[in-house]
Amino acid sequence: MDFEALFKQFLSGDVAQQASILRSLTIFLPELVLSCSIVLMLVARLVSLDRIIPTHWFALLGGMASFVIVLFQFWEFGNSQTVPVEVFTGLAIHDEFSIFFRGFLTFFLVFVIALTVLTGIPDDEDAPDFYSLLCGAVIGMMLMSSANHLLMLFIGIEMASVPSYAMTGFLKGKRRSSEAALKFVVYGAGAAGVMLFGISLLTGILGTAQFSELAPRFQAVFASHAGMQDPATRCVALALLMIAVGFAFKLSLVPFHFWCPDAFHGAPAEVGGFLSVGSKAAAFALLVRLTTSLAGDGSGALSQLSLSCGLGLGLIAIVTTTFGNLAAYSQQNIKRMLAYSTIAHAGYMLMAVSALLVLQSVQTDLVFQGNHQENGPRAMEGLLYYLCVYLFMNLGAFAIVALIRNQTYSEEIDDYKGLAQQVPVLAICMAICMFSLVGIPPLGGFYGKAFIFASVYEATNVHWFMWVVLAAGGLNTVISLFYYLRVAKTMCMDTRPADAVPVSMAASSSPALYVMLVSGMVVFLGIIIDPLSKVALHAAHALF
């Protein structure tokens, strides 16, 4: 009854309880800073301050400030305490995992704002709207990553989705942009509705909406009823399936991926880059939180639930990766190709979640001795590392697409022929991003994939089906080689047609430096993996 507790806290005026609210507000500071910068941006336009100070400075400073606050929280958490704190009477949770994702998202926000400043996609007139939507979506994603209650889950997803719909249709007077936004909003609203109905059934049967109480309540329901044949158990299964629909939409998993290529094709490339990394990362954080709290300690009926969820996600992961890679193969438009590549990468990352659940299902068995306790966190470490590398390689690819579009007004792969002769910087950085997306060894993408496949391999000890997942992952990496390399080959090996629009960019100009920084990080994460993987493992331990 956390809402009752919350209301009582407000009404009674107890000093100790007010202190707990103050503590929650302090923890909530990064989100509050972002909210303040949204208000500032809108007020600045009201008083015509945005003519003097460009709006992106408000957004950029707000994003940086909240990133610094998250860093400070990380430092504080490492020094003083190791116990997760429930904030706002248990609606959200504050632990290393949520700090990791909030840091990830605010860092990403700063990079996206910098990109939009360099490419100039919102003009001065629209900038306050665009940056408010962007910051609002990031606040929603941060709520998703720290949710500890089914209501926060839904609010977070909606807060992240609704601004995304608007940003997709942000280009006015473009037929494609408006069509993309309409498709996105129709699918998105439908999926959210189905998910909410699933949540209502789950909360009703388990009698709680608190994540930490889901597992014990589920065990109690399962124990008091006669197993899978019982209506209550079936209803829980149906509810979980409906919630899975909402997640599948957010993660663009087959068969709920239709919106993804259309939305990315119609939206500006910057928005595509934002959606492909930000909303995926937040949705994975939420999925991991929900599934690990459902799996609980993996005893009794929970073991069965965890195993079947894990295998189900594994099957979806296989279908998603295969479909994404095969469909990307025939694309002519680079944004569409990157959208299918996003679908495929969501499949790879889902393999980590699947491996995690399968490994969790034998937590209490003593059959697998040794470092078995470490396997769950290891799978999570793989997912977090992959997400970090994915941030740079995907953002880099979308940034290059946006920069080339600004000069050639084209996003067809054929128009990229021989760009290496005119802008070697962009061509080389694009090649680095593409090679990393395939997972070629010296680059960051390789280690992300290696971590995930290693944990899937560990999971093969538990269930034979994980061998199929592992084989599908390996095969898909080979398939993906062809279409990623096609882009690199078109840019670097072909000759530029004489009638093509010339592209020019000095190697020391700020867009070129931005692209070099992002793809440099991809190389860096492939060579020096230790600091980030340690932080990822540390964050992963918070869940267990």
Next chain:
Amino acid sequence: MGDVGLNAYLMVGAVLFVCGVVCMATKRNGIGVLMGVELVLNGANVNFVAFSRYTSLGLDGQTIALFVIVLAAAEAAVALAIALNFYNNHLTIDVDRGNELQG
């Protein structure tokens, strides 16, 4: 007035949900699809309120329902703006006419 019990409320919620899903699947008019979404959300709300009365969910259920009403309004506002934008560019809100993005 006797108490009709939890199942009657759940039945209403389920009927609203099914009506909404059928509406989303069959309507070709963009506004019609959005109305289907509203039906689904309200079906879930009926469930929440009923569960808060009859199960240990308590006040949580009612609070969730209140939040969902607000979220539904926000979503409808954005969706209608997008539908209007689509109409301005295509002179129709038939969702099947948005067929330029394919592949």
